[in-house]
Amino acid sequence: MGKGSRSIKLLSVIPINLLLYSVLIIPFALMIYLSFVSYNPAAGYNWWQAPFIGLNNFYNALKDQRFLEAMGRTALFVTLAVGLEFFLGLVLSILMLGEFKGKKIFTSILLYPLMLPWVVVGSTFYLIYQNYGPINQIFLKAVTGSAPNTAWLANSTSAFLAIITADLWQWTPFMFLILYSGLSTVPKRLIEAAEVLGASSRQIFWRIRLPLIKPLVYIAIILRGLEAFKIFDTVYIMTGGGPGTTTETISVYIYKLAIVYHDISYAAAVSLIVLLIVGMVSWYAIKVLMK
Amino acid sequence: MASEPKKVDRRKFLYAGLGVVALIAIGAATYVAMNPPVVTQTVPTTSVVTTTSVVPTTSVVTTTSVVPTTSVVTTTVSTVPATVSERAINGARVLVASGKVPKGATIRILHVAGSRAQIEAAIPSWESATGTKVELVTVGTEGDVYTKAMQEAVTKSGAYDAITIFSTWNGDLIEAGLARPLDDFYEKYDPGYGSNAPCSPIEPLASYVTKYKGKRYTVDLDADVYTLTYRKDLFENSEYQNGFKKQYGYDLKPPETWDQVLDIAKFFTELKLKAPTGAPFYGAYFYAEPRFAAYTTWITIFTSLGGILWDTKTMDAKVDSKEGLDALNKMIKLIPYMPPSALTAGWADLYDRYAKGEVAMAMAWPSMIKEAERPEAFTKGKNGVSLVPGSYVDVGGTRKLIRAAPNPVNWVGIVSNYAKYPELAYLFLQYMTSPEIGPTVILSGTILDPFRQCWFHGSYRDVMEAGYTPEFLDAFEESIAHSFPDIVIRGGGEYTGKLTENVNAAMTGTKDPEKALSDTASEWDKITDKYGRSDQLTAWQALVNLFPDDVKEVWKAKGYL
Numbered sequence: 001m002g003k004g005s006r007s008i009k010l011l012s013v014i015p016i017n018l019l020l021y022s023v024l025i026i027p028f029a030l031m032i033y034l035s036f037v038s039y040n041p042a043a044g045y046n047w048w049q050a051p052f053i054g055l056n057n058f059y060n061a062l063k064d065q066r067f068l069e070a071m072g073r074t075a076l077f078v079t080l081a082v083g084l085e086f087f088l089g090l091v092l093s094i095l096m097l098g099e100f101k102g103k104k105i106f107t108s109i110l111l112y113p114l115m116l117p118w119v120v121v122g123s124t125f126y127l128i129y130q131n132y133g134p135i136n137q138i139f140l141k142a143v144t145g146s147a148p149n150t151a152w153l154a155n156s157t158s159a160f161l162a163i164i165t166a167d168l169w170q171w172t173p174f175m176f177l178i179l180y181s182g183l184s185t186v187p188k189r190l191i192e193a194a195e196v197l198g199a200s201s202r203q204i205f206w207r208i209r210l211p212l213i214k215p216l217v218y219i220a221i222i223l224r225g226l227e228a229f230k231i232f233d234t235v236y237i238m239t240g241g242g243p244g245t246t247t248e249t250i251s252v253y254i255y256k257l258a259i260v261y262h263d264i265s266y267a268a269a270v271s272l273i274v275l276l277i278v279g280m281v282s283w284y285a286i287k288v289l290m291k
Numbered sequence: 292m293a294s295e296p297k298k299v300d301r302r303k304f305l306y307a308g309l310g311v312v313a314l315i316a317i318g319a320a321t322y323v324a325m326n327p328p329v330v331t332q333t334v335p336t337t338s339v340v341t342t343t344s345v346v347p348t349t350s351v352v353t354t355t356s357v358v359p360t361t362s363v364v365t366t367t368v369s370t371v372p373a374t375v376s377e378r379a380i381n382g383a384r385v386l387v388a389s390g391k392v393p394k395g396a397t398i399r400i401l402h403v404a405g406s407r408a409q410i411e412a413a414i415p416s417w418e419s420a421t422g423t424k425v426e427l428v429t430v431g432t433e434g435d436v437y438t439k440a441m442q443e444a445v446t447k448s449g450a451y452d453a454i455t456i457f458s459t460w461n462g463d464l465i466e467a468g469l470a471r472p473l474d475d476f477y478e479k480y481d482p483g484y485g486s487n488a489p490c491s492p493i494e495p496l497a498s499y500v501t502k503y504k505g506k507r508y509t510v511d512l513d514a515d516v517y518t519l520t521y522r523k524d525l526f527e528n529s530e531y532q533n534g535f536k537k538q539y540g541y542d543l544k545p546p547e548t549w550d551q552v553l554d555i556a557k558f559f560t561e562l563k564l565k566a567p568t569g570a571p572f573y574g575a576y577f578y579a580e581p582r583f584a585a586y587t588t589w590i591t592i593f594t595s596l597g598g599i600l601w602d603t604k605t606m607d608a609k610v611d612s613k614e615g616l617d618a619l620n621k622m623i624k625l626i627p628y629m630p631p632s633a634l635t636a637g638w639a640d641l642y643d644r645y646a647k648g649e650v651a652m653a654m655a656w657p658s659m660i661k662e663a664e665r666p667e668a669f670t671k672g673k674n675g676v677s678l679v680p681g682s683y684v685d686v687g688g689t690r691k692l693i694r695a696a697p698n699p700v701n702w703v704g705i706v707s708n709y710a711k712y713p714e715l716a717y718l719f720l721q722y723m724t725s726p727e728i729g730p731t732v733i734l735s736g737t738i739l740d741p742f743r744q745c746w747f748h749g750s751y752r753d754v755m756e757a758g759y760t761p762e763f764l765d766a767f768e769e770s771i772a773h774s775f776p777d778i779v780i781r782g783g784g785e786y787t788g789k790l791t792e793n794v795n796a797a798m799t800g801t802k803d804p805e806k807a808l809s810d811t812a813s814e815w816d817k818i819t820d821k822y823g824r825s826d827q828l829t830a831w832q833a834l835v836n837l838f839p840d841d842v843k844e845v846w847k848a849k850g851y852l
Contacts, residue, residue, distance in 0.1 A: 010304070017308050025312065041444050042463040042781050043822070131631040132570060149571060151631030154799050159635075242581025243634065244796025244807075259438055261785040262463070263821075 035268040042262060050265065057269030066245060067270055070253040071277070077160075077249060078228045081167045082221060088168065089175025089220075093183050094205070096176075111177065113170045122237030125166035129153050129238070156246035159239050163247060166234050171224060178220040182213035222285050229278060250274055375483040375490075376725035379718045382480050383421035386715055397424040398452040398716045401443075403436050404429050406455060406512075406702065409736035413723035423712075425719060433457065433700075437784070444469035449709040452716035455512060457700040458500040462781035462830060465503050466822075470705040473507045476717045482510065483726060483743075490726040490745035493768065497742070499776035499837035500701050504830055509703035510720040514742035516698045516774040517587065518766050520645065520659050521545055521652035523675035525559070534558070545677040546652075547692060549592050549621050552680050556628035559651040566649040567669050574628040576641045576653040581795040584638045586787050587699045588654070589794045592618035594695045594775055595681040597845040601819075603835055603852060606828040608815035610790065611808035619797055619804045626798065634799050646670055654679055656699075657740040660763045676766040678773060686848045695842050696770040699777055702739055726751070734758045742771065775838050780830040782818045789814045 035057055039050035061067050096107065113121070127133050129152040141147040152158045186209050194204050210217075232251040235241060241248030241256070254274070258267035373381065386392040402410060407429050414425045428451065430436055440454050444467035456464060464470050477484065484491050484501075491497060492511050501509045525531060526543055535543035539554050546552045556574030564572035578584035598614030601607065609615070626633075630649065632640050638655075642662040645653045648669035653659065663670045681694030704720040706713045723732050726743055730751055733739050741759075745751050747768040755764055778786045793811045796802035802810070819827045835843075835852070846852040 013301075013304065017305070021308065021312055025309075029316075040821070041441050041467045044466050044468060047445065130636065149631055151635050153635040154631060156799070156801050239635070240582035242792070242795050243799035244581065244792055244801045246796070246801050256788070259434075260788055261782075261818075262441060263785075 031268045031271065034265050035272050037265055039265045040262055041264065047264075053265075057266050058273065060266065061270050061273055064270075066248075066253065067250075069245070070248050070250045071274070073160075073247070074229060074231075074249045074251075077164065077167075077231065078225055081164050081171070081228050082225050084164070084168055085172045085175045085224060086179075086217075086221060088172045089177075089179050092172070092176045093180035096180055097183060111173045114173045114177075116170065118170070118233035119237065121166055121170045122234040125162060125169075125234070126153070126238045129159075129162045153239050154243055156243055159243065159247050163231075163235055163238055166238065167228065167231065170234075171228070174224060175220055178216055179213065182216035183209055186212050218285070218288070222282065225285075226278065226282065374725065374727055375481070376722050376727045378480050379482075379722035379725065380417070380420045382718045383417075383423055383715055386712075386718075387422055392423065392712050392715050394422050395424060396712055396715065397426050398710075398712050398719060399426045399428055399450065400453045400455065400704075400716070400719075401428045401430065401436060401439055401451040402455040403433050403738070404431050405738040406736060409732045409739045410455075410723065412732050412735035413719075413728050416728070417719060417722055423715060440464055440469060441467065443707065443709070447709045449707070449711055451707050452710035452712055453704055453706050453720060455702050455704050456509075457777075458509065458698075458703045458779055459700055459777040459783045459787065461500075461503050461509060461703070461779045462783050464705065465508050466781045468708055470508045471708045471710070471713055473510070473706060473717060476706075476714065476721075477507050480718065480721055482721045482724070490743045492742045493744055493771040495776075495837050495839055496698060496701075496771050496774050499779060499834065500698070500703050502833070502837065503779070504833045509705050510717070510724055511701075511742055512704050512720070512724055513702035513739045514698065514767070514771050514774075515656050515701040515740065516696045516767065516770045517591065517654050517656065517679050518659070518696070518763070518770050519545060519652060519654050519677050519679050520663055521675050521677070522648075522650075522670065522673055524673040525651055526675065531558075531562075545675060546680045547694070548682055549595070549680050552652075553621070553624055553628075555652065556625055560628040566647060568647050568649060570644075570647075570649050571630075572649060572651070573630050574651045575625060576629050576633055576644060576650045577622070577625060578638065578641065578655075579622065579626075579629070579633045579795060579798040580636060580638065580640075581634075581792060581799075582637065583791060584699070585792075585794040585798065586790045587697050588622055589615075589618050589790070591654070591679055591695070591697045592621050592682070594697070594842060595684075595693045597682075597684045597693065597842075597849055597851075599835075599846055599849075599851045600778065601815075601828075601831050603828075603832055606819050606824050606831060608812040608819070609851075610815065611805070611812040615808045616805060619794065619808060622794070623798060623804065634795065657759075657763075657767060658737050660759060661737055664760060674760065674762075676760070676763040678766060678770050684845050684848075686845055691841070691845070693841055693845055694773055695839060696774045697777070698771075698774045701777065730754045741767070744768075773839055773841070775842060776834060779834055780827060781822050782827070785818050786815055789818070 037050035038053045039047050131149050131151045137147045230251055231249055235249050235252050239247045241252045254267050257263050387394050500511050501507050532543045535558050559574035566572045577588040593614055596614040641653050644650050646662050646668040663674045678694050679696045681692050683690050684693050706716045710716050746755055747764050790811050793807040797804040797807035
């Protein structure tokens with residue numbers, strides 16, 4: 001075994017590395033380039049002829065009230081949605097620890113929302129929250145006796161909460177899946193030993209189960225947090241970022257910049273700023289995890 | 292003993308790969324530096340196009356003889372003038388016979404799914420007559436067409452010969468270099484435009500959807516002028532007529548002004564009727580939703596009040612003028628008398644609610660009457676149609692009623708600058724929109740609507756009444772003649788997007804109306820500066836001239852023109 005073997009190894013990794021460069025690195029390099037120029041397809045010149053403007057796009061982004069609001073709004077969404085998903089996922093996984101009849105079927109039903117495309121979830125919840133939807137016509141009518149005519153998506157607060165609800169419905173099963181898999185693999189001997197020593201269920205949970213699944217908890221929160229930050233489909237379909245721009249998340253804003261306003265360079269700069277912020281937060285979170 | 296093979300260090304390999312990429316990038320940069328690209332920009336120029344027509348302009352028998360070294364096209368001319376569609380067919384035949392286009396050549400047209408049935412209606416006869424083919428590239432939504440068109444403007448791949456677009460995008464796609472100027476083809480093949488043509492598209496629409504900075508760039512496929520559709524059965528109900536007269540002191544009839552709209556909407560809402568669906572019945576539905584159409588209501592009221600979007604000398608945005616604020620406040624007053632979904636639902640919700648009998652009147656596209664007259668619609672046979680409401684404005688000491696109908700979006704066809712067969716693509720567009728073929732196209736689907744004068748009269752009228760009510764056709768023809776363009780300059784989509792967001796914000800109470808409009812004006816000024824104020828002003832000045840005469844009269848009286 002000598003040079004021939006080494007050549008075969010090199011050759012075998014070339015395709016995947018070429019793919020990596022072409023799909024990831026070259027477009028990323030282009031994006032960096034675009035963020036330093038002023039390019040707009042409707043300007044009438046090609047992208048490689050775009051005038052260099054240095055850090056202007058970044059400077060404008062940091063002064064852009066709409067960008068800052070979208071970032072803040074997205075951060076709030078992530079905090080609330082992921083926090084609630086974690087809590088509900090944990091509760092569900094604790095409840096599912098015991099054995100009961102129909103547990104497998106119930107687990108399958110619980111995981112069903114995860115399999116739906118975001119577009120389907122967004123469309124469904126859009127209809128649910130219309131004034132003619134089941135929230136007013138069935139649920140509230142049953143509770144209050146008459147169906148209110150509330151347009152939930154016309155109010156910025158209720159629209160924001162509606163989006164969170166849609167996200168909760170779809171992604172709580174994800175948290176449940178990770179936490180349940182962790183909790184169910186805690187060694188039974190530790191639980192039994194604690195029970196023999198007189199520990200209550202609460203103490204067992206807080207002192208034994210949860211500490212043992214801490215790495216999984218961090219992974220679940222980081223993964224879900226990164227995904228939640230990118231939320232687009234649900235927001236776009238349910239509210240379009242409205243009323244006005246009061247439910248506009250950063251992905252929706254960047255979409256509008258790049259596709260609707262075709263301000264490609266500015267969208268590139270904004271995306272890089274977002275990448276930097278998310279990267280820093282993720283790095284810090286992983287650093288905590290590694291402790 | 293054989294020595295262990297040296298292990299491949301993955302990190303070194305990756306670094307080596309990055310090094311190769313860097314070398315390629317440096318090489319490319321060096322190449323570009325040594326061969327500096329010529330900056331080209333779309334600059335409108337006036338050019339005199341001299342063409343020698345080889346297209347038979349009369350009905351012809353065309354023969355082709357091929358000799359060893361040259362192809363010769365000979366024509367026998369008869370005395371019957373060729374029609375618009377015949378000129379298109381003959382033109383295609385000449386292109387094939389002369390070898391400019393190979394026999395059996397295929398043109399590719401990008402379009403939205405909703406128009407597929409209509410465009411397809413023209414294809415069999417075209418293919419049979421010309422021996423060329425048409426391939427439709429269908430995408431799902433209007434937004435997808437825009438995205439693909441912009442991609443094509445950037446990539447210049449030649450993937451499409453023609454694209455059907457919203458006229459709102461004319462400025463963007465023309466300035467991006469995608470749309471080919473068509474003056475030469477108009478001159479050569481005469482699509483039947485202009486006051487001398489017997490069946491011209493109705494002005495001012497014919498000009499403002501096809502021209503940009505004074506040149507033709509598109510072929511009109513459609514008219515999207517708004518009309519007011521109302522429940523004739525309710526308006527003619529004697530009980531409601533008496534009640535309205537008693538309450539408001541004038542007769543209940545289709546509103547002529549926006550103040551009357553408010554009165555009628557309030558009247559019907561306060562009757563607390565129930566729709567057949569069991570839902571509450573509302574007096575009106577005008578677009579106020581956040582994604583797309585909120586601006587249509589506002590711009591209609593604004594224009595009827597004599598508002599102008601930009602200063603014609605400085606290109607300063609004037610949406611936050613008194614007319615703009617009045618228009619927005621009138622819209623806000625309508626909220627209690629419209630379904631709550633008017634603020635949140637998509638554009639199709641208006642159609643759905645009206646057709647289900649939940650609304651007394653609504654303003655929308657021509658397809659609205661098709662929806663309202665479907666056999667399953669509750670409103671079938673109950674619809675009246677009129678010109679959109681307007682406002683009384685003082686014009687040189689005389690009080691005049693200005694009713695100006697918006698023409699939001701409007702499908703047009705462009706020929707790609709990178710098309711393989713641009714002339715053939717243009718000829719197909721001319722063919723499918725010709726007076727003779729156009730009615731078949733229009734009646735084969737829903738999203739393209741009539742726009743030529745003769746389609747509203749005579750024998751074509753009978754054909755059109757298969758798809759539209761007689762009352763609608765009369766109102767629609769009048770509306771087209773009083774219509775004004777969308778924001779058909781570069782950045783049109785961006786300008787309307789910002790306006791729609793802020794109008795919706797004011798309507799939903801998340802922004803003060805004055806702030807909403809001043810924010811819009813400020814954002815519009817930024818867009819203008821981004822594209823170049825002087826260039827935008829040129830485009831706006833050209834567009835202003837294409838507004839209807841009564842609107843321009845008001846602007847002159849107010850000193851805007």
